[in-house]
Amino acid sequence: MSPPLELMAYAAVQQLAAAGLSVATAESCTGGLIAAALTEVPGASAVFRYGWVTYCNEAKERLLYVPEGLIATHTVVSEQVVAAMAENAMRQSGADMAIAVSGNAGPTAAEGEPPVGTVCLALCRRAAQRPLHTETLHLPGLNRRAIRERVVQRALELLCEVTRS
Numbered sequence: 001m002s003p004p005l006e007l008m009a010y011a012a013v014q015q016l017a018a019a020g021l022s023v024a025t026a027e028s029c030t031g032g033l034i035a036a037a038l039t040e041v042p043g044a045s046a047v048f049r050y051g052w053v054t055y056c057n058e059a060k061e062r063l064l065y066v067p068e069g070l071i072a073t074h075t076v077v078s079e080q081v082v083a084a085m086a087e088n089a090m091r092q093s094g095a096d097m098a099i100a101v102s103g104n105a106g107p108t109a110a111e112g113e114p115p116v117g118t119v120c121l122a123l124c125r126r127a128a129q130r131p132l133h134t135e136t137l138h139l140p141g142l143n144r145r146a147i148r149e150r151v152v153q154r155a156l157e158l159l160c161e162v163t164r165s
Contacts, residue, residue, distance in 0.1 A: 024093035
């Protein structure tokens with residue numbers, strides 16, 4: 001069983017601070033929940049730079065400069081799109097790293113969309129051996145709230161993993 005989100009967020013903020021790293025977030029399906037979890041921790045202002053909630057495609061294109069063609073080619077729920085979101089969030093914010101998420105939290109999926117519970121994450125880090133990590137979660141059978149909570153949990157886990165290495 002995973003630790004509560006509050007403890008994970010606390011650990012992420014503490015590890016970022018100890019490593020002297022800053023972070024930005026670019027969120028779609030989580031609607032700012034990753035940023036909210038991080039900024040709930042006292043002292044988060046030392047590590048948290050910016051947060052974007054780009055729920056619609058237009059926001060991803062206008063605010064995070066994700067090319068419309070990239071979305072059209074790969075769909076908004078793709079590792080390619082979240083990689084662009086994370087890279088551009090890091091670049092625009094000046095943060096040392098950025099985490100981005102986009103997915104389908106349900107309750108339904110339109111024709112041609114990935115199934116409910118499909119969520120892509122990307123974490124990029126400036127000046128790292130592996131500057132970009134992407135992954136796709138498949139969380140079938142969970143409700144909207146549970147999907148979003150699981151994605152926030154995974155995002156915080158990634159931040160902890162990256163700051164430990």
